[in-house]
Amino acid sequence: MGYSNTIGKLGKNNAALLGLLTLLSSCTQTPTRTGPASAVPAGPAPDSLFAQQTLAYPAFEESADFLVLCDFESPRQLQHFDASANQPAPSHVTTPTATGQGAMAVDPTGRETQLVFQPNISRWEGYNLFLTAIHSGSDGAICRVEFQPLDGPARTRSYLLQRGWNKLQIDLVELFGPGGPGRMSKVVYAFSSLADQPLHVDDIMLLDHRRYVLGAQEGHEGAMYAVKQGKYFRIGAHGRFELVFLNGRIDQWYDLSTDPQQQRNLAGRRGLGPFIHDAPADAEQDVVSARNLVSAKKRLNAVRLETQVFFGTEPTTTRSPDQAWRYAVTDDGRIDLECDLDGEAAVLAFETAADAGFEAVEGKVRTTAGNAEAVVEYVLLRRMGEQRGADLLASLRPWKAAHLPVDAATRLEDGRLIVEFRSEPAGGRTRVTGMLRVWPENLDHLGNAEPHVRSFVNRVPLVPGGPETTNDGANWSPAWEGQKDKPSAEPELE
Ligand SMILES: [Ca+2]
Secondary structure: OOOOOOHOOHHHHHHHHHHHHHOEEEEEOOOOOOOOOOOOOOOOOOOOOOHHOOOOOOOOHHOOOOEEEOOOOOOOHHHHEOOOOOOOEEEEEEEOOOOOEEEEEEEOOOOOOOEEEEEOOOOOOOOOEEEEEEEEOOOEEEEEEEEEEEOOOOOEEEEEEOOOEEEEEEEEEHOOOOOOEEEEEEEEEEOOOOOOOEEEEEEEEEEEOOOEEEEEOOOOOOEEEEEEEEEEHHHHHHHHEEEEEEOOOEEEEEEEOOOOOOOOOOOEEOEEOOOOEOHHHOOOOEEEEEEEEEEEOOOOOOEEEEEEEEEOOOOHOOOOOEEEEEEEEEEEEEEEEEEEEEEEOOOEEEEEEOOOOOOEEEEEEEEEEEEEEEEEEEEEEEEEEEHHOEEEEEEEEEOOOOOOOEEEEEEEEEEEEEEEEOOOOOOOEEEEEEEEEEEOOOOOOOOHHHHHHHHHHHHHOOOOOOOOOEEEEEEHHHHHOOOOOOOOOOOEEE
């Protein structure tokens, strides 16, 4: 099994790094104030604080709910910073500010300094995005933001600051999972590699930037929902399962029947997958762009997500995507998957959490493709005993292949379970279709899993040389097929 560097390149850490680089856009210098705040007419005047914040933080405008913890418009707000922990003590300034007419300044005495913020409101439930602005006098300083919840371990994010204002946008779901951090004790800003210049902090805000494409936060058992949350898409069925998608991949997986609070991510450290192993050299690049199209059909209780992923630095408008992923998720826990990959990538892999008790069992279904006998291999990642709960059933095969050289291999690495499916590239591209199941729970045995695999194989017939439309990607998805319906939820274009 080849673990090239590509794995890391395409992994979660790099996605986080990408987010970091994306978010490190510094905004312009302090807006010129023409008069005191009292001179501003009532209502949302162009230079009202609210209008400035909306302009400075695009996510602010999109969010349904927000909480400003500190805007530093009053020197009194410095009391939320622990004076004993901050050396030297911060001071209140009126310039520069990111928004409004006040900010906080600290003069670093050495190469390192830290600010300890004790939030006036510690209950952060319902918020999932942390925004703050930091002004640096030079390029190259490093800011580490550490969140210390009252219960549970601290989480950190580090940023390389540019000269001027840096707007940090930190996804709390990414850090703490969908349940969020709960109650927050402290947020520590730790600066290093500082030049001998003052630092400024403005605007500490929490946002709820979830947007429901289908369903709602509450729903009856089995009711589906789809939420866009920043660059994440959370798709699930209440009381059954939730999958979190990022850049065309399943990043997190939760078993809602045994874990309604979503404390335990069943996906591996890098995500659930599919990961591409043995990818060619030209794919060893970072994701530069991902386009998502999510559509939901309420009556069918199904959600479809399509993601186009681009690597490299060429403009994405003038070329086809390096990877195209299509998922159709239904309330019964079935995920139909289809991917189209540039290059000769031959191995797709899934990865489950190290300590969740997964073991792999491989099975085969014999079927007839045209006149040829074929064998579809599948794998059941099951959990028995004390950790009994959601299992993962996976079966992948090359696009429209008469022969099915799909090979499921398993191996343990640091406790994680990794399953690989080998595929044959054709014409410089790899196209794979497949089925995953994350519900019903406790499939446990091949006898329970086989009917699901068989229905998948029969539904997408293996007809060599058949008409192009047989397995056309636009039509093949399960709940969509043969349904003459009108969408009851408006398709969402991202
Ligand atoms: Ca301010």
